[in-house]
Amino acid sequence: MVGIIGYGAYIPKYRIKMEEIAAVWGEEAQRIKKGLGIEEKAVPGTDEDSATMAVEAGRIALARAEIDSKKIGACYVGSESHPYAVKPTATIVAEALACGNDTMSADFEFACKAGTSAMQCCMGLVKSNMIKYALAIGSDTAQGRPGDALEYSAAAGAGAYIIGNEKGEILAEIEETVSFSSDTPDFWRRQHAEFPQHGGRFTGLPAYFKHVMGAAQALFEKTGTFARDYDYFVFHQPNGKFPREVAKMLGIEEKKLSPGLVCSRIGNTYSGASLIGLARVLDDAKPGEKIFVASFGSGAGSDAFSINVTDNIVERRKEGMTVEEFIAEKEYLTYGQYVKHRRKLKSL
Amino acid sequence: MASEALPLSWRRIPERYCLIGNSCENCKTNFFPTRKICPNCRRRGKLADKTYSGKGKVYSYSLVNVVPQGFELDAPYVLAIIELEEGPRVTAQIVDCGEKDVKIGSLVKMVFRKIKEDGDEGVIHYGFKFGLVK
Numbered sequence: 001m002v003g004i005i006g007y008g009a010y011i012p013k014y015r016i017k018m019e020e021i022a023a024v025w026g027e028e029a030q031r032i033k034k035g036l037g038i039e040e041k042a043v044p045g046t047d048e049d050s051a052t053m054a055v056e057a058g059r060i061a062l063a064r065a066e067i068d069s070k071k072i073g074a075c076y077v078g079s080e081s082h083p084y085a086v087k088p089t090a091t092i093v094a095e096a097l098a099c100g101n102d103t104m105s106a107d108f109e110f111a112c113k114a115g116t117s118a119m120q121c122c123m124g125l126v127k128s129n130m131i132k133y134a135l136a137i138g139s140d141t142a143q144g145r146p147g148d149a150l151e152y153s154a155a156a157g158a159g160a161y162i163i164g165n166e167k168g169e170i171l172a173e174i175e176e177t178v179s180f181s182s183d184t185p186d187f188w189r190r191q192h193a194e195f196p197q198h199g200g201r202f203t204g205l206p207a208y209f210k211h212v213m214g215a216a217q218a219l220f221e222k223t224g225t226f227a228r229d230y231d232y233f234v235f236h237q238p239n240g241k242f243p244r245e246v247a248k249m250l251g252i253e254e255k256k257l258s259p260g261l262v263c264s265r266i267g268n269t270y271s272g273a274s275l276i277g278l279a280r281v282l283d284d285a286k287p288g289e290k291i292f293v294a295s296f297g298s299g300a301g302s303d304a305f306s307i308n309v310t311d312n313i314v315e316r317r318k319e320g321m322t323v324e325e326f327i328a329e330k331e332y333l334t335y336g337q338y339v340k341h342r343r344k345l346k347s348l
Numbered sequence: 349m350a351s352e353a354l355p356l357s358w359r360r361i362p363e364r365y366c367l368i369g370n371s372c373e374n375c376k377t378n379f380f381p382t383r384k385i386c387p388n389c390r391r392r393g394k395l396a397d398k399t400y401s402g403k404g405k406v407y408s409y410s411l412v413n414v415v416p417q418g419f420e421l422d423a424p425y426v427l428a429i430i431e432l433e434e435g436p437r438v439t440a441q442i443v444d445c446g447e448k449d450v451k452i453g454s455l456v457k458m459v460f461r462k463i464k465e466d467g468d469e470g471v472i473h474y475g476f477k478f479g480l481v482k
């Protein structure tokens with residue numbers, strides 16, 4: 001048995017409303033809000049980055065796992081906004097969480113699914129008994145070029161998961177995982193480019209939908225399950241529209257989708273997105289319930305997971321802030337303050 | 349730009365990342381940052397590493413408007429003396445708040461943040477700051 005023994009999310013305190021960004025570029029806020037399904041997005045503090053948010057989410061996960069952090073054998077951090085181009089984020093995180101020097105550490109990159117890729121590796125190491133516990137984190141402070149459509153959605157947040165294999169400790173069993181990937185150039189950023197480029201409409205059908213549906217179907221086949229067997233669905237949420245359309249394709253009711261859909265209130269947190277969505281579901285899920293998760297990373301791929309909530313969840317989630325508490329704790333920025341927070345001045 | 353030599357900054361990582369100080373096993377006094385000798389017991393002192401919980405309260409604070417070089421983006425910020433629940437006092441920034449949000453005695457907990465960057469191409473220094481507990 002392999003599964004989650006501790007989890008934690010982190011969302012920075014600052015928000016900017018779509019109206020505030022739209023006013024600067026002379027766009028119609030209502031049209032953008034309706035088009036994206038996003039009301040406001042989370043913005044990091046001036047002293048926050050993917051490493052600091054990963055540590056904060058990791059500390060909550062550790063408190064819930066109730067283990068000595070020295071027993072963590074692997075620390076993998078997925079992000080597309082690692083603070084350094086060369087120098088791992090994972091060593092900063094492992095050091096801050098006091099995991100000890102005998103920790104396997106590495107950074108993962110796969111656009112928005114780097115965190116779930118890290119989770120799959122952790123599952124393998126723990127399931128094979130190479131190590132006792134492993135920590136997988138997805139954390140991003142995503143950037144969009146000023147004036148680009150991405151500027152409305154690119155947000156900041158992190159999700160951390162500690163994977164273990166003892167039944168008595170597991171709060172949610174990960175029953176199965178599969179991936180679906182192909183070489184698809186829907187979104188990219190070259191080595192020294194400040195901001196990413198994207199293929200516009202190309203990001204939809206051949207990228208997000210093809211891969212998420214591909215992973216979903218593969219997971220259903222491998223587990224012999226159907227969409228109706230799951231109580232919650234969490235999808236990568238680059239906007240509020242894509243997950244709703246996938247849900248429609250799979251015939252999923254809104255009540256199974258909305259608990260894990262937080263992007264309307266915090267934006268697209270990239271590597272954090274599906275992991276924060278899952279944390280939101282775990283905050284409320286009941287023992288015995290079944291959760292479907294499918295991430296998506298441009299370039300492109302999707303990792304799908306079938307997760308069964310256990311009795312242990314009730315006690316373990318008592319520690320630390322919930323996703324709803326993070327969402328409620330907010331302070332709005334003007335566009336001017338936002339430019340300072342995101343250090344966009346030099347790039348304008 | 350590099351205000352602090354790299355080896356010095358690197359040696360302080362356990363202190364800055366994990367709030368590790370030390371404690372004298374002889375007189376039970378806690379120290380942060382670490383001391384090489386217990387001032388009470390001198391040669392009879394027995395110092396051992398101690399990881400602080402990161403919980404504490406505001407002992408004193410002030411709003412910093414004119415900030416040192418490298419901290420311009422954070423300005424203005426609240427700088428405080430925090431009394432850790434284990435006793436020692438540390439000076440640190442209180443994040444995500446204004447002057448009106450802080451009071452003497454306010455409960456705080458350690459958070460992990462960027463302290464400063466050595467310019468656009470240098471090392472990023474991380475460490476503890478404090479956040480208000482709601």
Ligand SMILES: [Zn+2]
Pocket residue numbers: 372373374375376377386387388389390393394
């Ligand atoms: Zn002493």
